[in-house]
Amino acid sequence: MxxxxxxxxxxxxxxxxxxxxxxxxxxxxxxxxxxxxxxxxxxxxxTPGVHLHHRQAAVVHSNDLPALAPQSRLRGQSFPKSQVSSGNGTGEKDNSNGLNGYSIFWGGLVRVDILKALPETRLTFYGPKSLQIHMVPTDTADEFYQKEVGVLLTPPTGKQRADQWRGLETERQLQIKVEDVERPACDVAISGLGWITVEPVSRVLTSSDTSAKGAAGEVHLVVHVPKPVEIFVRSPLPVGKSGAEWYQYRELTEKEEEDRPKLHF
Incomplete structure (x- = not known):
């Protein structure tokens, strides 16, 4: 101003x-x-802004706040990739079973366990580039986090802050129904950090493999974050040119209207 x-x-x-x-x-x-x-x-x-206790900025050290601030236009990072970390964060592993049985760490602030997914399910992360994303088998995820938090998984940054870090205490189980494989199923938003788009089938596959279009089912995730950071599921945001291919405007359903916050003037 x-x-x-x-x-x-x-x-x-x-x-x-x-x-x-x-x-x-x-x-x-x-x-x-x-x-x-x-x-x-x-x-x-x-004047100071309103303190929101449920955002990531409220739980990280003040020196780590710059890592949460976007420095440029958000660009998604999609998983799976051909390179998958082993228990020590390096090496390759056969990923022919898709994301099933893997955990994805978003810095030291978010862990996503994939319990059930379609063979071609893809997760795309939108958030600060400074937070590195690592994918490991779920059976080694606890050990990997304890070893790498504050080192490879930051924030928190450094051993001293990692020793004071309370960990990912909040856990939420999500059962996401897949009704249309030609569009993302939903976004899983992490308050104060960004969001994860759940795509049941890769867009490349849907355009080339007609059998994939008939696929349906559910994606089961367990999302871990620090307490009291909020996790919520919303309709997917249409991002970039690919979003224009599937987005269609629709009116809210009666239930959505009922659940929508009411404004009183």
Missing amino acids: DKMMADKDPVAASAQKYKPIQSAVPGTTLGPIQINAFLGGEKLYD
Whole structure:
């Protein structure tokens, strides 16, 4: 706001020159900041935002907050890939069974166990690029996390913060019904971090393999996050050109209207 005012008001321009107006990291305003931004002597105040305890930013160390801030346009990272980590985070493993029996770590903040999936199910992660994603067999996932949290799996960053880290205490089991393989089944959103798009069948496969179009079933996931970070399932967001291929506008159902938060004026 002060930046826009600076074009016409010399006082605002002066305030912009000598006062920190914005930060790349959310949650850095600790108290009211007075800004002399008007010729008439009035004051402009920048105040702290509302603390949301259910977001990832509320549970990580303040020095790790920059890792949660997107630095560029979000681009999804899809799994499975041909390279799959073994129990020590390196090496290759046969992935002919798709995602079944694997766990995916999103930094040290999220773990997704795939209990049941269609052979061509794909998970696409949208979030900060600084959080690396690692995929390991579920039977070695506990050991892998204990060994690599604070090292390969960050945040938390460093041994000292990892020793104080309470771990991924919240667990939610998801049973996602697949009704149309030509569009994503849903998004699994992690509050304050990003979301995971659940695609029952790869779009490349649906365009080339007609037998895949008749596939249906369920995807069963277990998602682990720090307490009290929220996990919620929503309709998939149409992202990029591929989203335009399957997105269709529809009205809310009666149940969705009933569950929708009510606004009172």
